[in-house]
Amino acid sequence: MIEQAIETKSVRKTVSVQAxxxxxxxxxxxxxxxxxxxxxxxxxxxxxxDAVIEPRAGGRWYERGEDGSTCDWGxxxxxxxxxxxxxxxxxSADWKHDPSINTEVEVRFIAxxxxxxxxxxxxxxxxxxxxxxxxxxAIFESDGGWSGLLAAFRAACLQK
Amino acid sequence: xTYAERAFDALGDPTRRLIFTRLRNGARSVGEIAEGMDxxxxxxxxxxxxxxxxxxxxxxxxxxxxLYSVDPRGIEELRRWLDRFWDKALAAxxxxxxxxxxxxxxx
Numbered sequence: 001m002i003e004q005a006i007e008t009k010s011v012r013k014t015v016s017v018q019a020x021x022x023x024x025x026x027x028x029x030x031x032x033x034x035x036x037x038x039x040x041x042x043x044x045x046x047x048x049x050d051a052v053i054e055p056r057a058g059g060r061w062y063e064r065g066e067d068g069s070t071c072d073w074g075x076x077x078x079x080x081x082x083x084x085x086x087x088x089x090x091x092s093a094d095w096k097h098d099p100s101i102n103t104e105v106e107v108r109f110i111a112x113x114x115x116x117x118x119x120x121x122x123x124x125x126x127x128x129x130x131x132x133x134x135x136x137x138a139i140f141e142s143d144g145g146w147s148g149l150l151a152a153f154r155a156a157c158l159q160k
Numbered sequence: 161x162t163y164a165e166r167a168f169d170a171l172g173d174p175t176r177r178l179i180f181t182r183l184r185n186g187a188r189s190v191g192e193i194a195e196g197m198d199x200x201x202x203x204x205x206x207x208x209x210x211x212x213x214x215x216x217x218x219x220x221x222x223x224x225x226x227l228y229s230v231d232p233r234g235i236e237e238l239r240r241w242l243d244r245f246w247d248k249a250l251a252a253x254x255x256x257x258x259x260x261x262x263x264x265x266x267x
Contacts, residue, residue: 009232011242015250019261027257035252041245115261121250123242 010124017117021109024117025082028107029053038063043097044071053087055079061087072097083109089123170214175199176207180216180230187220187229 017024027035033050042048046065051073054060059076078086087105090097108120170176175197182193194204208228211217218231 009239011239011246013243013246013250015254017254017257017261019257023261023264024257027260028253031256031260035249035256037249037252041249117257119250119253121246123246126239126242 009126010122011126013121015119015121016112017119018115019117020115021082021111021117024109024119025085028109028119029055029081029085033064042071043073043091044069053085055081077104078106085109170210170216173207173210175203176211179204179207180211183217183228183230187222187227189225189227193228 019027030053032053036051038048038051042063044063044065046067046069048063049066050064052060052062052064052070054076057076057079059079060072061074061076062070062072064070072090074088074090076086077088078084085107087107089103089105090099090101103123103125106122106124110118110120112118178197179193182188190201190204190208193208194201197204199207208217208219212219212228215231217228219226219228221227
């Protein structure tokens with residue numbers, strides 16, 4: 001049997017940050033709510049005010065609404081401060097929580113000289129979406145769905 | 161019928177959904193797909209044809225065998241979107257981390 005990998009099943013990103021790994025780790029995890037595009041990328045009905053990662057393997061990853069409600073995004077699979085974080089991203093293509101979607105986000109914080117960090121991010125197992133009917137439809141209808149979301153996202157970024 | 165409707169229709173059948181799910185971990189021949197299923201090989205071939213017409217599955221020749229796999233184009237849409245999402249999110253993260261670092265330096 002040939003295990004043929006689908007080449008498009010992960011997204012990889014690298015960003016260099018003028019901050020130590022400790023600071024980069026803390027901002028990524030403890031202060032996720034300060035940089036995550038909460039205006040557009042959230043699940044709950046309520047306006048989202050924070051994105052929270054519980055600091056341990058097995059912890060929750062969720063958004064908190066202004067009314068105190070919480071909505072799960074996924075779980076912490078690996079918690080190795082300040083160098084490696086793995087999150088289970090359980091959000092479907094139509095931006096709803098679905099634990100059967102087991103895509104993963106791995107983030108590595110690599111010291112790069114004095115007070116600088118290279119942050120490598122991989123969002124993998126994207127084919128977990130492929131076998132799901134609802135998500136397939138959301139993906140295929142991307143002209144409406146995704147670009148609308150993106151337009152809102154861009155507008156939010158420009159307001160900053 | 162539009163592309164999306166055809167995909168929706170193709171996956172409306174439980175046998176085809178099962179076949180499609182079986183291709184998630186990699187390419188399979190008709191024989192491998194039919195293994196342990198309560199469906200004949202010709203029936204599996206017929207289902208594969210429908211999935212192929214709906215652009216959910218692609219086939220490639222591997223020697224004398226024909227292998228079927230998930231058509232990456234559907235996933236590609238999602239990948240492109242996440243690619244852009246992480247670009248924006250990480251740019252915002254960089255800004256926040258550098259602000260925090262300079263705040264601590266000035267303490």
